[in-house]
Amino acid sequence: MASQQRAQVLVASNRGPVSYALREGSLQARRGGGGLVSGLSAIGPDADALWVCAALGEGDREAVRRGGGLLDPADSGGQRVRMLGIPEDVHKDAYNGIANSVLWFVHHLLYQTPLEPVFDAEFRRQWASYEAYNRAFAEALAEDAADGAAVLVQDYHLTLVPGMLRGLRRDLRIGHFSHTPWAPPEYFAMLPDDIARQVLGGMLGADRLGFLTHRWAAAFTACCERFADGPGATEVGVHGLGADPEFLRERSRRPDVDERIAALREEIGTGPDGRPRRALVRVDRTELSKNIVRGLLAYEALLDEHPEWRERVVHVALAYPSRQDLAVYRDYTAEVARVADRVNARHGTPGWTPVALHVKDDFARSLAAYRIADAALVNPIRDGMNLVAKEVPVVSDAGCALVLSREAGAYEEMGEDAITVNPYDVSATAHALHEALSLPEDERAERTKRLAAAATALPPARWFLDQLDALRATEAGAGTGSHGG
Incomplete structure (x- = not known):
């Protein structure tokens, strides 16, 4: 140059x-x-x-x-x-071998320490890359x-x-x-x-x-x-x-998002009382730190402990595959699907599928889920920020209760108006889901306004x-x- x-x-x-x-x-x-x-x-x-x-x-x-x-x-x-x-070989070693398999694991506290990490000659070779x-x-x-x-x-x-x-x-x-x-x-x-x-x-x-x-x-x-x-x-x-409010609000009102809303509402359906079922939403990559499996276990516990929610709620789980070139991520993605299938097999009825799992990345569908969510689950083991937690309240149509891990960076700004959870405590998360789904509409709307204000305090350009x-x-x-x- x-x-x-x-x-x-x-x-x-x-x-x-x-x-x-x-x-x-x-x-x-x-x-x-x-x-x-x-x-x-x-x-x-x-x-x-x-x-x-x-x-x-x-x-x-x-x-x-x-x-x-x-x-x-x-x-x-x-x-x-x-x-x-x-x-290509240098980038692969640096990106997959070190950045995503060592530094990411260290900062997100992800190692199963009885077996890993192992810092041997192969690690040193990759570190040179x-x-x-x-x-x-x-x-x-x-x-x-x-x-x-x-x-x-x-x-x-x-x-x-x-x-x-x-x-x-x-x-x-x-x-x-x-x-x-x-x-x-x-x-x-x-x-x-x-x-x-x-x-x-x-x-x-x-x-x-x-x-x-x-x-x-x-x-x-x-x-x-x-x-x-x-x-x-x-x-x-x-x-x-923070979230980008102008972009999100404009993009979430486009026709393709309206089409996804119609499809999701049809998939969610109506309960025995003829009223639309509640939508419990999560949107994540199938990244190990996002804690999707424990979220599914908490939803299963909700249905076990609060049978009044059976046939009255659907967990819309948008879990988009991530880093599938790494075996541990492929295994985790498969476990997400296995647990979702088990919940559906245990609790599903001919007219109700408790978990609506979607794995094909679709931004318009993510925005549609944000708009219709009655409650959103953001329960990472550890997360630098988590923009999903900030995006949901910005585009929510009628207000959304946020169940938020205290280990997400977003907790520092949004914890006061969210329902906070220890991400490892499945029973407590199930209780939080019940609380979120039970919030009166006016309280839910007020919390959402305050969450949206916190979420947009420092938009990307600023x-x-x-x-x-x-x-x-x-x-x-x-x-x-x-x-x-």
Whole structure:
């Protein structure tokens, strides 16, 4: 990239704002969504911004080969994007082997510790790929950043980038944002000591670190105190990503959502009294931390302990398969289906299917479920934020009672008006479901208004700009981390 094209604002993330599919020799671009896309759009076309991401599939890699890594802005909504052609085997080891099978598990407390983790020679081989993957990002950012530019690095895939980039460019203002929880020191300590120090050292190469809640920020700081002599000059901040109310309300009123509502209402049906059945909704990926199986067990316990709900409620469970290239995720997805089938076999009647399980990802159907939900179950074992908890009250038609895990980041902002649960306590969750389904309509509506206000306090564009402003206010080169690889 020529010097006059170097960017003043750079975002780095594993997944970019566009992906490509290769069909009969031609490339078809598909734009992504989410908070980062909204945020980067908010700074405007004159901000001289660049998004650096990795090629994730064969279509992406072909786009890199054809364009030299710089993508056509027409494919990405006018945003400038540099896509890195990291070797497929290196990306697989870094992404699946380390990011999703080690760092994700550590931060979400997911290990079955009698058997895992096992940090052996294979782990060390994959860790070398994680280093190479992070180094590719750091070198690209160093090349593409203008003097004194602001660089916003995203998430657990890229924990080493700030330290590596600091070693290459001391003039830059470097930020890192964690979209996940952060593990407490006693769990983080499961990582090999040198790896724990390397992760923290990489992060501390940043001038400023952002987290979704005060709890995760405090956990990170505690890890620094134990393993890295404290956070040093690196500033630590909290930015609780909110829902995007304008987008959600507009998108949820389109005809395809109305069609899904009609289909869901027909599937839910009416009870013995001729009135529409209640809709207990959940929308999740079949991610291990989302706790879908215990949610189904709690619903089963509700039907056992409160037979008055039989034939009067349907659990609309939208459980979209995730990370199916990993065996543990395939097994978990199968367990979700098995438990749902058991509940239906035990309690179902010719005119009532207690669990309506949908596994094909359909955003319009998710929005339809949000709109008609009488109660929503969001019970993760651990979650950085959980935007579903924030999206439901924003688009709810008549008010929705929210059953919310105290281990979701959203609990910090929304716990007061939700019905909160310990995600491991199936019996207590069943009681919470009964309470939620029994709430008077006026109370449910009032709670929903307050939940929606909390959910939209920091919408994606403001969330991004707040971080950028805070980073620009720091002194470049304040980060204390050393070269991460």
